[in-house]
Amino acid sequence: MSQQEHSEEKMLIVRAKRGDTKAFESLVRKYQKPIYYLCYRMTGAHQAADDLSQDVFIKAYFALSHFKEEMIFFAWIRKIAVNRAINYLKVWKREKSMGGDEMRVSRNPDASPQEMPEETYQRKQMVKTFKQALQELSAEQRAIFILKVYENQSYEQIAMTLNIPQGTVMSRLSRARQKLKNAMADYLQGGSR
Amino acid sequence: MRHKKIKDLLSAYLDGELDAKQTRIVADHLSTCAECQQEYTGLKQLDTLSKDILPIPKDEEYWEDFPSRIKSGIEKSPPEAQTEEGKMFTDSFIKPDKNIGVKAVVFPLSVTAHVAIALLMIIFPLLKPGNVPQVEVYSAFLAPPPPPPPPPPPPAKRRSQARTRTRIKPVQAQTTIKPGQLVAPVEIPDEIAEEELSDIGIEGGVEGGVEGGVVGGVLGGIVGGVLGGVVGEVEAPVRAVGEIKPPRLVKRVDPTYPEIARQARVEGVVIVEATTDIYGRVQRVKVLRSIPLLDQSAIDAVRQWVYEPMVINGRPRGVIFTVTVRFQLK
Numbered sequence: 001m002s003q004q005e006h007s008e009e010k011m012l013i014v015r016a017k018r019g020d021t022k023a024f025e026s027l028v029r030k031y032q033k034p035i036y037y038l039c040y041r042m043t044g045a046h047q048a049a050d051d052l053s054q055d056v057f058i059k060a061y062f063a064l065s066h067f068k069e070e071m072i073f074f075a076w077i078r079k080i081a082v083n084r085a086i087n088y089l090k091v092w093k094r095e096k097s098m099g100g101d102e103m104r105v106s107r108n109p110d111a112s113p114q115e116m117p118e119e120t121y122q123r124k125q126m127v128k129t130f131k132q133a134l135q136e137l138s139a140e141q142r143a144i145f146i147l148k149v150y151e152n153q154s155y156e157q158i159a160m161t162l163n164i165p166q167g168t169v170m171s172r173l174s175r176a177r178q179k180l181k182n183a184m185a186d187y188l189q190g191g192s193r
Numbered sequence: 194m195r196h197k198k199i200k201d202l203l204s205a206y207l208d209g210e211l212d213a214k215q216t217r218i219v220a221d222h223l224s225t226c227a228e229c230q231q232e233y234t235g236l237k238q239l240d241t242l243s244k245d246i247l248p249i250p251k252d253e254e255y256w257e258d259f260p261s262r263i264k265s266g267i268e269k270s271p272p273e274a275q276t277e278e279g280k281m282f283t284d285s286f287i288k289p290d291k292n293i294g295v296k297a298v299v300f301p302l303s304v305t306a307h308v309a310i311a312l313l314m315i316i317f318p319l320l321k322p323g324n325v326p327q328v329e330v331y332s333a334f335l336a337p338p339p340p341p342p343p344p345p346p347p348p349a350k351r352r353s354q355a356r357t358r359t360r361i362k363p364v365q366a367q368t369t370i371k372p373g374q375l376v377a378p379v380e381i382p383d384e385i386a387e388e389e390l391s392d393i394g395i396e397g398g399v400e401g402g403v404e405g406g407v408v409g410g411v412l413g414g415i416v417g418g419v420l421g422g423v424v425g426e427v428e429a430p431v432r433a434v435g436e437i438k439p440p441r442l443v444k445r446v447d448p449t450y451p452e453i454a455r456q457a458r459v460e461g462v463v464i465v466e467a468t469t470d471i472y473g474r475v476q477r478v479k480v481l482r483s484i485p486l487l488d489q490s491a492i493d494a495v496r497q498w499v500y501e502p503m504v505i506n507g508r509p510r511g512v513i514f515t516v517t518v519r520f521q522l523k
């Protein structure tokens with residue numbers, strides 16, 4: 001991020017804090033994609049990701065007063081997104097275990113096959129298996145894995161985002177990778193057992 | 194053992210998150226351990242594969258629409274949510290407070306508080322027993338339906354008989370038996386037995402009820418109720434039923450309300466069966482209707498009671514009757 005961009009963003013935040021929805025809108029436009037994809041990876045379904053990312057921005061708008069000058073806006077909003085996603089998944093899991101019929105997250109990513117028409121069958125299968133495996137992880141494990149692999153965060157950053165010790169990040173990530181690796185054994189050449 | 198530990202470190206090694214020492218150890222191990230090497234390759238491939246899987250990109254229309262939907266979402270939010278958002282926001286991080294330091298302080302405090310409250314609830318009533326309880330005692334003499342008319346004893350006859358006998362005996366002793374002189378028996382042998390003892394028997398029988406009782410008892414065994422009646426031999430107590438009226442209470446001691454029963458707020462009626470001796474003192478007490486916490490107190494009290502001696506047919510008799518002791522908290 002260039003210096004100019006940085007100060008521009010700061011200006012937008014200051015304006016948004018004053019209640020300028022236009023300024024906030026530009027901020028949303030800037031970060032909607034990464035936040036949406038983060039939510040999508042966390043929930044594994046478009047509808048849930050859509051709801052969640054909308055919710056994250058709305059929450060962020062009302063929490064802007066808590067945003068400090070020295071913080072990085074994307075890191076801040078990502079923290080909101082990850083924690084809300086974990087929350088969401090836990091609630092969803094509880095509802096599911098309680099027999100709630102609210103199946104907002106599709107357990108079968110194949111339900112929207114038109115989303116990947118150009119992919120070969122094998123790749124489709126692989127993606128499906130991967131998503132399935134990702135869904136099998138606990139919400140925290142998934143969050144850590146996603147933050148590490150897709151967001152390329154350091155353990156320290158992940159620990160701060162999730163308010164857990166670094167050692168926990170390390171052990172959970174190791175376990176998450178182990179699980180995923182076992183699930184994906186068929187698609188990994190060298191690491192198959 | 195080392196191997197398993199290092200296997201757990203591989204993930205962090207891949208991310209370059211290990212410190213220099215650990216990195217060296219893992220690297221050394223990797224160069225020698227084929228299994229770990231394979232594991233490490235697998236992890237690396239997993240990362241590549243994961244990064245390769247991208248979410249399906251949304252079309253521009255969706256992204257164009259996105260901010261305005263958020264705007265409407267903000268406008269739709271209830272005003273109280275907006276003002277309270279700051280607090281709500283912190284709450285929305287459902288990450289529960291895993292602050293063990295706080296727990297370590299709060300937990301003992303909580304335990305202490307609970308124990309203190311529990312103790313307070315136990316001790317406070319003990320210190321403040323509340324109202325002084327009242328024990329209401331009254332003797333109730335249960336009157337069953339009138340019994341069949343008692344067999345009419347001929348008291349006059351028996352008494353006169355006894356009188357005549359007693360009167361005769363001294364005469365006999367005086368006239369027929371002289372000390373140191375042997376007299377041929379005039380009557381059947383059991384009369385001799387009487388004579389031998391009559392020296393004491395006369396005096397005892399007439400004057401001393403107590404001493405006479407002993408002698409009379411012996412004599413009574415032979416002669417029956419005659420002598421015994423006079424010297425007041427103890428007969429089986431009669432039940433205060435029907436015509437036999439319960440004796441009048443001469444001395445009564447109020448039962449104490451047991452502390453534990455008062456604490457437990459136990460109330461009720463204890464019915465005991467009291468048996469008086471010929472002097473009217475309560476000899477035996479038997480609980481008929483029991484309230485375990487109150488029984489002992491009732492028994493202790495009734496045992497000290499003294500009744501007017503009951504005289505039946507001119508002889509004192511023990512009486513059995515019931516006493517009802519009512520324990521009542523005011």
